[in-house]
Amino acid sequence: MICSWFSGLLESEDLSIRKSAAEALFHFYYRKEDYQIAERYLLYYSEDNPERKLMQANIYAKTGKINEAYVAYEEMMLAEVNQLRIIMNALQILCEEDGDFDLAHRVADASSDVAKCFDMGVYQEISMQLELAAYEKNIDETARIMEKLISNCDSISDFTKSKLFSHLSFKQYGKDFYEDLRSDLVKRFCDEETFGYMSGNIYWETLKDKSHKE
Template sequence: MDIGSVIKKYRKEAGLTQEEMAKRLGVTTPAVNKWENGNSKPDIELIAPIARLLNISIDTLFSFREKLSNHEIEAIMRKMDKMFSEDGYEKTYEWILELINEYPNCNMLIWQAAVMLDAGRITDKCNNPEKYDKQINAWYEMALHDENEEIQHHAAESLFGFYLRKKDYIQAEKYLNYFSEHDPMKKFYHGRLYHDQGKNEEAFEKYESMIFSGFSTLNMVLSMMTRLALQEDDIGYATFLSEKVQAISQVLEMGKYNEYSPMLDIVCAKKDVEETYNVVKQLFENIDTMYDFRKSVLYKHMKFRDFDESVFDKVKEKLIESFRNGEEFSYMTGYEPWERLICNG
């Protein structure tokens, strides 16, 4: 906020009109109006009289800003942490209250200060935690409407945690609406909400669905990294990544087919005839395990859609077609076991 905005803010708080302020300072009303509109600045000799008239310090007159840098906020947080130990919760709260009044539009400061005070009030640092609920939550609400999505997200997370601790589940769920449907943490917090309400079946379902979708994300990312490594002819790294996909598939019980499939790109890149044959043979033999996760206890609370088992035959047909006609498998031509495999399927 520039000096004109500061003058306007504190003039109004002092209950002065522009005309009254102008008379006391010995200047014209249009001059005050120009200061406040940012069209001009007061002369240097008027700075001290303006500060005295508005009952503010010269530092406040010049340094009232909307934002603080990340470095400044980090320094404030360190000072807060030190004050908790040396001066106690009450004095720390009063100090940060004054600071936020000085920087009322710095939502990053407001949110981080609220988080620290929130953490302090649920420990032995605060003797009367409920005394501060209204103000801390008001700060969270301010941060919730910031244009920065990260600040909004953190504020919603903090408010969700507060109302969850209070067992006000309706209010807690309200703040989950600030999370994207694609944000996995929304499922996690829904799981916590159900857990705290004793709705264990629903909680399990949310947690299990996070594991399931987490596998899909990891599988996709590691597979793309594998292809990138192969493009760079780094077969060692690509093999390492594919083995990670195999391990994850095994741990998360995704079925034998999903354990073997990551190695197909590797054996193909190496043009290893015997290994290619072995991998493809395992794929054919385990096609019907593609949906074995449906049988896993790990996902026993999830509800999966019914599927037509004829899908296995269709997958097999497509695999055979790609092995027969794909140029990348031309190095297998003439290998008798391979010919029999792709002919017999």
Template structure:
């Protein structure tokens, strides 16, 4: 929530800027120095009849003197927003617009409130088909641009997001691209926005590459998150949940055409967690037989516009060797080595 300068801080700030003592100010206003001291300390407020003389003495407008209020509570912000929404149902859009202007003048530093009001008004203009009104567009654009100078990063990003959408709708792609500098390079939505700009400018190849790279990155993120959930489930011995999660992780790999190896890797982890030696050997055999599918996604139509490094075939043999060594030496898999099927399995793969 935005914090506003209080009237006592406004008086103290401007008095000091004029190199005026509290006593000098008191003499000019016909009050006592202790009265001025109480105003500046926040112990009391000036009488309403003194507001105009104080504003003239400090060379500020009454709006400036009075508009710096204490921060609005969330309830107050919600109340204002609710009022605006209700007005849209009962009043002409011009009346709502004028009310929003009044609110923004009354609370000029309430940046989060202003950001919400701009977004609400802009959306309603689009819905009602009046988004081509030059006055409204100018206000929306100007208000967003002003908020780009906020000290609050969240406000700046919100304003940039609003401006980006406005520029995209108006097919102002160069302006839209400039908005992207307000977004972190790690923002998952930044590349999608860039792809939209590429598409709008007719740079379809670049749009494809950008979107496909994001699809692949999102798959990898979702897969890792599911495996993390799986590990938590195993740690808490919630094997029913662990099985559900691994089935979904496998289905995800199939959906994104990751290849047989990726479809079964998680299932092997589940079999190990359950100490199911028979299923572990079956899945391990499956993985060793399909190591050459690890990079199958590079052949998928999903990612056909992406450029991948050529894979050295020896990587598949290295993967098989390391996997076998892991199962042959790690104590975690002792239950597998002691199982009935291990000897035949070992004979098959150790001599392969």
């Protein structure tokens, strides 16, 4: 009786009602372990809906499609980590512009912790800290972070080697990719408009000389 009522709601013109009905029917059949029928109701979700992806992964796990489940869970986890760090970066910039540097530092540190927790590599652990050092025009901190970023270019893809994402396939980059990245960083770090406050700093002046020779 209840299922018939929810099934009728699937014909509603209201998208939110259709979605709620599909979700209720999915969980009803999922609890009954009738995964084949439960899976049908996922069609009422858009393909990029994270709820659909999670429920699909749960069905994979329950129906013996173990590798597909691993891949689905790991893809979602990586996407959520990247999205979280994008949000944290935006929040950090807002804090800087609003003059709340205590919170800006807290957010930058938290972003670093997230990157470390998910094996993103040294480069991604410290990348957001450069934004803050530059905004504060902290010469010593800027030089320290610049040097560390340049030295750890090849760690930018460390997450592809992580056990956390071991069921995913990633494009492998060769030595030339990292050399190009390192060269690009040097040029960016020598930009007078952004880092002119570094004038006179030994490390920065050395970078400029190196950039001019390349």
